[in-house]
Every structure is written in structure tokens, then in C-alpha cells.
Amino acid sequence: MAQYRIVSGSVAVISIQNPPVNALSAAVREGLLLSVRAAASDPLVRSVVISGHNGPFCGGADIKEFGNVSHLESGPHLVEIFESVEALAKPVVAAIEGFALGGGLELALACHYRFGHSEARVGLPEVSLGLLPGAGGSQRLPRLLGVRAALDMIVTGRHVAAGEALKLGLLDRLTDGNTVDAAVRFAQSAEGKPLDDRRLGNRPCPPLENIDAFFEEALIHARGRARGAAAPLACVQAVRGAATLPFLKGMELEKRLMETLMTSGQAQASRYCFFTERGAARWTTPTGARWDTCRARPISTAAVIGLGTMGRGITVALARAGLSVVAVETQEHQLDEAQRAVSRMLKGGGGVSYSADLQAAAGADLVVEAVFEDMAVKEEIFKQLSSVCKPGALLATNTSSLDIDRLASCTLRPEQVLGLHFFAPAHVMRLLEVVSGPRTSPQTVAAAMQLGRRMGKVSVAVGNCPGFVGNRMLKPYLEQAYFLLEEGASPELVDAALEEFGFPMGVFKMSDLSGLDIGWRVRKEEGLTGPGVTADQPMRTRRGRRYSPLGDLMCEEGRYGQKTGRGWYLYDRPGARVARSDPWLRSFLEEYRERHGLLARRIDQQEVLERCLYALINEGFRVLEDGVAASPQNIDAIYVFGYGWPKHRGGPMFYAAQVGLARVLEGLEKYHKAHPDSPHLQPCSLLRRLVASGSPPIHKWSEVVKGHRSQL
Numbered sequence: 001m002a003q004y005r006i007v008s009g010s011v012a013v014i015s016i017q018n019p020p021v022n023a024l025s026a027a028v029r030e031g032l033l034l035s036v037r038a039a040a041s042d043p044l045v046r047s048v049v050i051s052g053h054n055g056p057f058c059g060g061a062d063i064k065e066f067g068n069v070s071h072l073e074s075g076p077h078l079v080e081i082f083e084s085v086e087a088l089a090k091p092v093v094a095a096i097e098g099f100a101l102g103g104g105l106e107l108a109l110a111c112h113y114r115f116g117h118s119e120a121r122v123g124l125p126e127v128s129l130g131l132l133p134g135a136g137g138s139q140r141l142p143r144l145l146g147v148r149a150a151l152d153m154i155v156t157g158r159h160v161a162a163g164e165a166l167k168l169g170l171l172d173r174l175t176d177g178n179t180v181d182a183a184v185r186f187a188q189s190a191e192g193k194p195l196d197d198r199r200l201g202n203r204p205c206p207p208l209e210n211i212d213a214f215f216e217e218a219l220i221h222a223r224g225r226a227r228g229a230a231a232p233l234a235c236v237q238a239v240r241g242a243a244t245l246p247f248l249k250g251m252e253l254e255k256r257l258m259e260t261l262m263t264s265g266q267a268q269a270s271r272y273c274f275f276t277e278r279g280a281a282r283w284t285t286p287t288g289a290r291w292d293t294c295r296a297r298p299i300s301t302a303a304v305i306g307l308g309t310m311g312r313g314i315t316v317a318l319a320r321a322g323l324s325v326v327a328v329e330t331q332e333h334q335l336d337e338a339q340r341a342v343s344r345m346l347k348g349g350g351g352v353s354y355s356a357d358l359q360a361a362a363g364a365d366l367v368v369e370a371v372f373e374d375m376a377v378k379e380e381i382f383k384q385l386s387s388v389c390k391p392g393a394l395l396a397t398n399t400s401s402l403d404i405d406r407l408a409s410c411t412l413r414p415e416q417v418l419g420l421h422f423f424a425p426a427h428v429m430r431l432l433e434v435v436s437g438p439r440t441s442p443q444t445v446a447a448a449m450q451l452g453r454r455m456g457k458v459s460v461a462v463g464n465c466p467g468f469v470g471n472r473m474l475k476p477y478l479e480q481a482y483f484l485l486e487e488g489a490s491p492e493l494v495d496a497a498l499e500e501f502g503f504p505m506g507v508f509k510m511s512d513l514s515g516l517d518i519g520w521r522v523r524k525e526e527g528l529t530g531p532g533v534t535a536d537q538p539m540r541t542r543r544g545r546r547y548s549p550l551g552d553l554m555c556e557e558g559r560y561g562q563k564t565g566r567g568w569y570l571y572d573r574p575g576a577r578v579a580r581s582d583p584w585l586r587s588f589l590e591e592y593r594e595r596h597g598l599l600a601r602r603i604d605q606q607e608v609l610e611r612c613l614y615a616l617i618n619e620g621f622r623v624l625e626d627g628v629a630a631s632p633q634n635i636d637a638i639y640v641f642g643y644g645w646p647k648h649r650g651g652p653m654f655y656a657a658q659v660g661l662a663r664v665l666e667g668l669e670k671y672h673k674a675h676p677d678s679p680h681l682q683p684c685s686l687l688r689r690l691v692a693s694g695s696p697p698i699h700k701w702s703e704v705v706k707g708h709r710s711q712l
């Protein structure tokens with residue numbers, strides 16, 4: 001809908017009204033076009049201001065309509081409306097408060113002037129939805145800003161703050177006051193003035209030297225960053241059109257590219273991620289507690305225990321969210337080093353104090369423990385925290401996989417104990433797994449979810465099991481990668497397949513980055529390797545299952561990855577980041593295969609992908625079956641925001657649906673038949689039941705999962 005009113009005798013104010021973000025739904029488009037026509041035909045109207053109702057200017061096209069072509073095609077098209085706005089013979093001023101994004105900014109670009117509030121932001125984020133600015137934005141923005149600045153905005157999709165937008169020439173004026181009032185005054189001053197050169201569709205693109213070379217390079221750069229996503233490349237093509245074609249021809253090119261993108265699986269996956277990210281905030285528990293009815297305790301002070309890799313990042317994340325934080329570390333050198341590192345990251349003190357004494361946590365509303373992954377050490381700390389901390393304080397652990405309930409049992413307040421599983425680096429990574437044990441209260445979950453939002457995290461409520469959701473699913477993925485090495489693959493081959501799929505790095509590069517010793521310690525704790533394993537046990541079998549000792553052998557050689565300068569790859573020095581192939585590893589693998597009578601065979605990228613990804617997906621179905629995650633959407637949010645699963649592939653469960661559940665099942669059956677000693681390849685019963693019930697769409701899986709006991 002759009003409100004239409006006349007102010008100051010001659011200014012038509014058209015206000016877009018569609019809360020919460022004033023998206024351009026069919027009804028809004030209808031209202032907008034009628035209003036523009038009314039303003040054009042009313043002789044009393046001499047100028048026009050377009051604004052957003054109740055704050056935000058406009059969040060763009062209505063993304064909810066995108067899945068449905070008949071919705072998209074009902075009501076007037078944005079391109080047509082924006083042409084009418086630009087062609088109006090009366091000055092049109094966009095009054096931008098809050099944000100003008102996507103179609104919202106494209107509307108503003110069709111206006112003759114753009115007024116912004118000093119706290120507003122603007123951008124063309126379509127690329128992150130697998131699209132391009134498809135209502136003239138790819139053609140008008142380069143004409144206004146020049147190709148370089150426009151290409152940067154369109155390919156990255158970044159939001160630009162008002163101050164920068166003013167410098168770029170994207171906004172004409174800023175105001176700290178009432179944007180609509182200021183725009184109305186400005187519109188009146190522009191009445192009767194010529195508009196021709198204010199119409200971006202009339203302007204040529206500012207010239208650019210070596211245009212072909214520029215776009216070749218832009219394409220190479222975009223391809224390098226896109227990790228297989230089509231939209232960034234289409235964005236470059238569209239901007240090239242703006243630089244080389246007349247406006248109308250450029251608009252035709254934009255339309256063609258948009259039609260291809262809009263109907264692609266990648267756009268569908270990216271859109272799914274958009275809603276999945278937001279849907280995670282709507283948590284529920286089997287006791288009936290819900291995000292919208294459960295009151296959260298306010299948290300304003302926190303203590304972080306252990307200032308290693310994770311503790312430092314967690315301290316920064318909490319301080320940036322406005323909490324006052326006391327950071328506790330027993331090792332003096334670690335405390336000094338952490339203090340310097342945290343101050344550097346916060347660019348100053350930032351409300352953080354430091355202590356070597358656990359008593360310092362006494363006044364905190366929340367404690368986050370981030371000491372070594374050692375149950376005995378953690379149990380001791382939770383025992384102490386239970387008596388040191390004030391009643392009502394929440395006690396959280398950042399463990400990657402240990403039992404939350406066991407830690408809760410060490411305290412006199414098990415209902416206030418939970419897991420807050422941050423990902424490294426904790427102040428950067430978007431994901432937070434909020435882990436509740438069987439005794440964690442809904443109020444505790446509510447407080448943690450609210451805190452996650454304050455920290456800008458995608459917080460996902462999950463249940464308690466070894467590895468929770470993310471790390472539990474990672475285990476079979478890693479395991480298959482090891483098995484593939486035994487069977488003849490190289491780390492380079494496995495990583496190349498996964499990187500081509502869209503992961504920022506393959507499994508072996510990731511393992512080098514996070515440190516091979518971490519998994520080694522976990523396997524020792526689990527009794528899979530180390531002194532507890534007797535010499536008479538076969539090396540490649542544990543508890544009746546296939547086991548690969550490759551990771552253990554690497555650690556015994558002191559190859560921990562980047563930190564030691566050697567792992568699955570070779571690095572110039574400890575701590576260096578550039579991975580090079582290591583001839584030593586090739587001989588090591590050859591000797592290993594020979595020792596164990598394994599014949600290396602040719603393995604192709606398809607097998608790598610299917611073995612690693614299907615095993616991970618299969619565990620995802622088990623997670624759903626066990627009630628550890630509330631929905632496939634939550635699993636996908638975890639993988640996209642915590643594990644680098646490419647957004648344009650939607651997440652593992654979405655990917656399974658897109659590939660076809662029957663095909664995934666068939667693949668797992670085939671590989672399980674070939675490797676019967678690898679139970680992670682045995683299709684789980686939920687997957688079988690979903691296929692048997694006709695592979696329903698992902699939003700209907702819950703009907704098949706129903707009846708299972710939820711751990712949440």
C-alpha cells in the first residue's frame with residue numbers, strides 16, 4: 001500500500017506502507033503506481049516526495065513473492081513504476097530514513113534527488129539472494145557513481161552508511177532532523193527547474209579507460225570470490241552492459257540475466273538461507289516454552305573463564321554487545337597476552353577488566369567457561385562457580401562436544417547451566433549454538449538466545465549430545481575424507497573437490513588451520529588412540545568399525561598443521577598460512593597403504609563429494625531423528641553460518657532435498673555396500689521414511705519426523 005497526501009500546498013508525499021521493512025509487495029507496487037499517476041495528473045502538485053511509512057524507506061522487493069511466479073507477475077512491475085517515476089515532469093525527491101535496500105534503492109535512483117538521514121544506510125544486496133539489482137539498479141547506479149564504485153557495491157552487496165553515500169554522490173543531501181520535512185522543503189525549492197540531467201536513464205556512464213581489460217579483471221576477481229555462485233558474475237556482466245550499451249539495451253540485458261538468476265536453484269537456496277537465518281530466532285521446547293512467550297532475564301555483566309583462543313574472542317564479542325566483562329585466566333603470561341590481544345581487537349579497554357581469581361566472577365549475570373577441552377578441569381570449575389556466583393547467574397560452557405548435563409550436575413543450579421558454543425574466531429563467526437541439557441530452563445534458553453541476538457549472532461537452540469549438531473555431523477565427513485586418503489586420494493584432490501563445491505577451504509586445509517592435535521586429544525579421551533589401546537588391537541578397526549589412524553600418526557610425527565608448519569600440507573614456517581603440497585606426505589601415504597595391504601585406486605571428485613557430503617547429511621537426518629535439532633532449517637543455518645557451507649547451496653539438508661532424497665539414499669546404499677564397516681554410510685531410517693513417503697518438500701519433513709522424542 002502507499003499513502004498519498006498533499007503538503008505545503010504543492011508537494012505530493014507518497015509514503016510506502018508495508019511493515020516491518022516496507023517491502024515492495026504487489027499491493028505496494030499497485031499503490032505506488034496509482035500515487036505517481038495521481039501526482040502527475042494533479043495540476044496543484046508541483047513536486048513529489050517518496051518516503052517510507054514509520055521509519056525505514058524500503059527493504060526492496062518482497063522476497064516472499066519470489067518463490068511464486070504468479071505473485072511476481074501480479075501488480076505492476078517495478079521497472080515500469082520506476083520508469084514512470086523517472087519520467088515525471090515534476091521533481092521527485094526520495095526521503096531516505098533507516099534503509100533503502102535493493103528495489104528500495106532502485107526506487108530512490110529513479111527519483112531525481114535523494115535526501116538521506118545521517119543514520120540511514122543504502123545498498124544493493126541482491127547478490128546475497130543469488131540475484132542482481134533487477135529493476136534498473138545495475139544500469140542507473142553506474143551512471144551515477146561511475147563503474148568502479150557501482151561495481152563494488154553491486155558485487156559485494158554491502159550496505160553503505162549515509163556519510164559514505166554522500167561522498168560517493170549517491171545521496172545529494174543529509175539531514176539529522178526530520179527527513180521528510182527536509183525533503184519537502186527541498187522539493188519545493190526544485191519546483192519548475194529542469195530535470196533532464198537528473199534522470200539517470202538519460203545519462204551516459206562516466207567514461208572508463210581500458211574498459212575491456214577492466215571487466216576481464218573484474219570477472220576474474222569475482223569468479224575467485226564467488227566459489228561457484230552465479231550471481232556475482234551476472235552482476236559484472238550487467239554493469240558491463242551499463243558501461244557499454246545505451247540505457248534501454250542495458251535494461252534488456254539486466255532483464256535477461258535476472259530471469260535466468262531468479263529461476264535458478266542458487267537463488268532458491270540463497271532465499272532459503274535468508275529466511276532460515278531469521279527463523280532460527282523462533283525457538284521452541286517440548287515443554288511448550290517459546291521464543292514469544294518466555295521471558296528472558298536481562299544480562300548486563302559477564303565473566304569469561306580461560307583466555308586462550310576462544311576466551312579472547314568471546315570477551316570481545318560480549319564487550320562489543322555492551323556488556324561489562326571480567327576476564328579470568330590462571331596463567332600469568334596468558335593473562336598479559338590476552339589483555340593485549342583483547343585491547344587490540346576492541347581498540348581500547350572497552351569495559352573489560354582482568355583477574356587471575358575465579359572469585360572475580362561473583363557478580364556476573366552470566367559466566368562463559370572456555371578452558372581446555374578436559375572434562376575433569378571443567379567439572380572442577382563448574383563446582384567452584386556454583387558456590388562463587390550469585391544466585392540467578394547463568395553458567396555456560398563453550399565446550400565443543402562434552403556433556404552439558406554432566407557439568408550441570410556439578411552445580412546446585414542445573415536449570416541455569418547451558419552450552420554457548422561459539423565458533424573460532426568467536427568475535428567474527430556469526431554462529432552460536434545454544435545448547436540446552438535436559439534440565440536447562442526455558443528462561444535460560446531465552447536469555448541466551450536474546451544475548452546471541454545482541455551480539456549479532458545467528459543463534460540456534462540445539463539439544464545435548466556429543467558434538468551437539470555441527471561437530472556431530474562433521475565427524476562422519478572427516479572420517480570419509482580420511483578413508484578416501486587410505487583408498488588412494490590425496491589431500492589436494494579431496495580439498496579441490498570440496499572447494500569447487502563452494503567451501504572456503506577443503507577438509508584437510510581446515511584441519512591444518514584448526515590444528516590436528518585437537519581431534520587427537522578428543523580421540524585419546526574417547527579411548528580410540530593413545531596408551532589405552534593395546535598393541536594386539538588391529539590398527540584400522542575400533543569397536544567393530546573401520547577406523548583410520550592417519551590423523552593420529554600425523555600427530556605422532558609432530559605434524560599439527562599450520563601451528564607447526566607441517567600438517568596435511570607444508571607451510572613456509574610455523575604459523576604461515578599458504579599451503580603447499582608436501583612430497584613427504586605422498587611417500588607417507590604410499591608406505592601406509594603398502595603396510596596395510598591397501599591398493600590405491602583412482603578416485604574422482606564425484607566420489608569425494610558424495611562420500612563426504614552424504615555421510616554428513618545422513619548424520620543430519622539422525623540429528624533430526626534424535627530431536628537434537630528442531631528442524632532441517634536449523635541444521636542448515638548451523639552449517640551455513642558456522643562451517644562455511646556455501647549459501648548458494650542452502651545448507652546440507654536443503655542440498656539433499658535439491659539433489660533428491662532418493663538419490664542421496666541410493667548413493668548411501670551404494671557406498672555402504674562397498675564399505676559395510678563404515679556405519680556412517682548406512683542410510684538412517686528417517687531418510688528411508690522420507691523417501692518412502694514420496695520425498696516431501698523440506699518444510700514438510702517435520703510431519704514425518706513427528707513422534708520422535710525431542711531433546712530440546
Ligand SMILES: CC(C)(COP(=O)(O)OP(=O)(O)OC[C@H]1O[C@@H](n2cnc3c(N)ncnc32)[C@H](O)[C@@H]1OP(=O)(O)O)[C@@H](O)C(=O)NCCC(=O)NCCSC(=O)C[C@@H](O)CCCCCCCCCCCCC(=O)O
Pocket residue numbers: 020021023059060061062063064069072078099101102103104106125126129131132133134135137258259262263275278279
Ligand atoms: C531490511 C533489513 C536490513 C532489516 O533488518 P532487521 O534486522 O531490522 O529485520 P529482519 O531482517 O529481522 O527482518 C524483519 C522481517 O522482515 C522480513 N523481510 C526483510 N526484508 C524483506 C523483504 N525484502 N521482503 C520480504 N520480507 C522481508 C524478514 O524476513 C523478517 O520477517 P521474518 O518473518 O522472516 O522474521 C533486513 O531485513 C534485510 O537485509 N532485508 C533484505 C534486504 C534485501 O535483500 N533487499 C533486496 C530484495 S531483492 C530486490 O529488491 C530485487 C530487485 O532488485 C528487483 C526485483 C525485480 C523483480 C523482477 C523479476 C523478474 C524475474 C521474473 C522471473 C520470471 C520467471 C519466469 O518467467 O518463469
Ligand SMILES: NC(=O)c1ccc[n+]([C@@H]2O[C@H](COP(=O)([O-])OP(=O)(O)OC[C@H]3O[C@@H](n4cnc5c(N)ncnc54)[C@H](O)[C@@H]3O)[C@@H](O)[C@H]2O)c1
Pocket residue numbers: 305306307308309310311328329330331334370371372373374377381398399400401421422423424514
Ligand atoms: N579452538 C577452537 O576452534 C574452538 C572452537 C569452539 C569451541 N572450543 C572450545 O573452547 C574451549 C577453549 O578452547 P581454546 O581453543 O580457547 O583453548 P586454549 O587452550 O587456547 O585456551 C584455554 C585457556 O584456558 C586457561 N585455563 C585452563 N584452566 C583454567 C582455569 N582453571 N581457570 C582459568 N583459566 C584456565 C588456559 O590457561 C588457556 O589459556 C574448549 O572447550 C574447546 O573445545 C574451541
